[in-house]
Each structure stands twice: as C-alpha cells, then as structure tokens.
Amino acid sequence: MDLPLSRAAVPRLEFVASTGSTNDDLREAATGPEAAAWPHGSVIVTDDQTRGRGRMGRTWLAPTGKTLAISVLLRPELPGGASLPPEAYGWIPLMAGAAMTEAVRRAVDAAASAKADLEDDDDTGGVEVVLKWPNDVLVSGYKICGILSELLPVAEPVAEPVEAAPSTGSRRQARGPSVVVGAGLNLTLDEHDLPTLTSTSLLLATGVRPDADAVLSDYLSGFLGLVRAFAEHGGDAEASGIADRVATLCGTLGSEVRVELPGDRELIGVAERIDRDGRLVVRDRNGEAQSVAAGDVTHLRY
Numbered sequence: 001m002d003l004p005l006s007r008a009a010v011p012r013l014e015f016v017a018s019t020g021s022t023n024d025d026l027r028e029a030a031t032g033p034e035a036a037a038w039p040h041g042s043v044i045v046t047d048d049q050t051r052g053r054g055r056m057g058r059t060w061l062a063p064t065g066k067t068l069a070i071s072v073l074l075r076p077e078l079p080g081g082a083s084l085p086p087e088a089y090g091w092i093p094l095m096a097g098a099a100m101t102e103a104v105r106r107a108v109d110a111a112a113s114a115k116a117d118l119e120d121d122d123d124t125g126g127v128e129v130v131l132k133w134p135n136d137v138l139v140s141g142y143k144i145c146g147i148l149s150e151l152l153p154v155a156e157p158v159a160e161p162v163e164a165a166p167s168t169g170s171r172r173q174a175r176g177p178s179v180v181v182g183a184g185l186n187l188t189l190d191e192h193d194l195p196t197l198t199s200t201s202l203l204l205a206t207g208v209r210p211d212a213d214a215v216l217s218d219y220l221s222g223f224l225g226l227v228r229a230f231a232e233h234g235g236d237a238e239a240s241g242i243a244d245r246v247a248t249l250c251g252t253l254g255s256e257v258r259v260e261l262p263g264d265r266e267l268i269g270v271a272e273r274i275d276r277d278g279r280l281v282v283r284d285r286n287g288e289a290q291s292v293a294a295g296d297v298t299h300l301r302y
Helices: 004-009 022-031 086-119 202-206 212-232 242-249
Strands: 013-015 043-046 067-074 129-132 136-139 142-151 179-186 256-261 265-274 280-284 289-292 296-299
Touching: 004 212, 022 043, 022 067, 022 142, 022 179, 067 212, 086 129, 086 136, 086 142, 086 179, 086 202, 086 212, 086 242, 129 242, 142 202, 179 212, 212 242, 242 265, 256 280, 265 289
Parallel strands: 013 043
Antiparallel strands: 043 067, 067 179, 129 136, 136 142, 142 179, 256 265, 256 296, 265 280, 280 289
C-alpha cells in the first residue's frame, strides 16, 4: 500500500504487509537500539494484523485487506523540552478518538457527496458519527474504530554529542514518557466479516468504498495537530481548546450509561461532563457525581 498522503503527514511511516500487532512493533522500535530513528509522530500501519488487542486484553481480528491497524508514536514535550505533567496523559486517548471521529465524519460526508453526484440525491441517510468516551468511534450507534493507548517506560538519560552543546561538552538528557496509540479502523468489512453485532465499517455505513490513504492522512494530521496544540498550552485541555472540541464530538455526554468498572463493579447514571483530567463524570441514580478514569461504557437505550 503506497499511502503518499499519509507519508507526507508524518515524519516516518512504515507499512507492513502483515504483523501480529502494530503496537508491539512500534513499542519495540521506539525502545530498541534504533529508537532515535523513530521520532515523535512515527507510524506503523498494516491491513493484516493477526494478534491485535483491545482494552482488557480482548483480541481484535479482521480479514486481510479490509481494515487498517494504525499505531502512532508520541514523544510529547512542552515548549522548552519539558515533559507533559502526568495528569495530562489522560487526554491522549481522547485526542486520538476526537481526531478519528472527525476523519470518519469527513469520509462519510465525502461518500454522501459522491453518491449524490451519481444518483442526483443529497440524502445522507441520517448517518451520525460520534466519539464514545474515551476512544471508540460510533457510526449511527455502531462501532467503526477502537483505540488502545500504551505508555512506554521512561528511557534512561542519553548522552548528547559534544557537537550539540560545544560550550558545555557532553551532557545527559532525560526523555519523558512516550506513548504508542493504536487504532483499528473498519474500512470495507461486509456484514459477514463483522466481529460483533454492534460493529460496522465505512463501506457498510456509506455504501461507498473509502479511500484508505485519505482517511488515514486525515486522522494522522488531525491527531498530531491536537497533540501539538495541547503541548503548546502546557498540557492544559481547556486553554488549548481540546476539552471543548472533545465534548462537542462526544456522544456519551448527556446519555444514560452503564460503566463496567474494575473489580466487577457497575455504575449506572447520566454522563454529565469530562473533567479537567479527561475523566468521565457520571451522576448516578442516587444523585452523586462520580469521576471514572477507566471502564467499559455502554450507551443505554430504553
């Protein structure tokens, strides 16, 4: 797969014909002896992932050539080179979800426009694309993309060459935490390929075969742009506008939800807002507000 638009959007993109897990591949590359060759924004992508995984260790399998598995390496830094504050990392999955939601929306709109040109009909069929907290993308209530973020161990300080700092000689520079963000996007799955009854694909949602390179480049450009704005504002989601952007896209807010929490606990209530650390605030049936940092969220319908 050539992917010229996507290659132009990032500093390094490697397409692999087949792999077990793009997240595993990128983690190994980013922490191995050639780590310096994998800068912030590097990407590994495939249309044949054989051992993909989702949250809570779930496996993620799909027929060859009908999905994209995309892993992005983030080495976020504040102006001046400092690391993001620890509490800011909770926004990274949300930014990935927001960028993918916007990319899928534009792909759906492009498909509707193409069909209208062919059929002289501008009816989009009421397709709705939203973000489900924290990082699933839904099309008319059906999952089209899931995202899994993995924090990499902090690298040992590395020695800069003398040439880089001639006035001080060689010095040690510590790297902040890196993150690998993996996304699985359903492109051309048909009804017989779907992994669950609540899944869909761009082809099923629109009736038009998507341009994989266009969707991928849109996602990558959007995601890295959000991360850049976030870092430029010191990891502050409100000051950077990230909080408002995510909230606007998030179909979870205002919905009655069931949250499956660690320890076999369950929370049912109304999702009210996303707090400053990216946690979902749910008001339970007793009227108490609880902040959720992790958990499987189901949008309830009655």
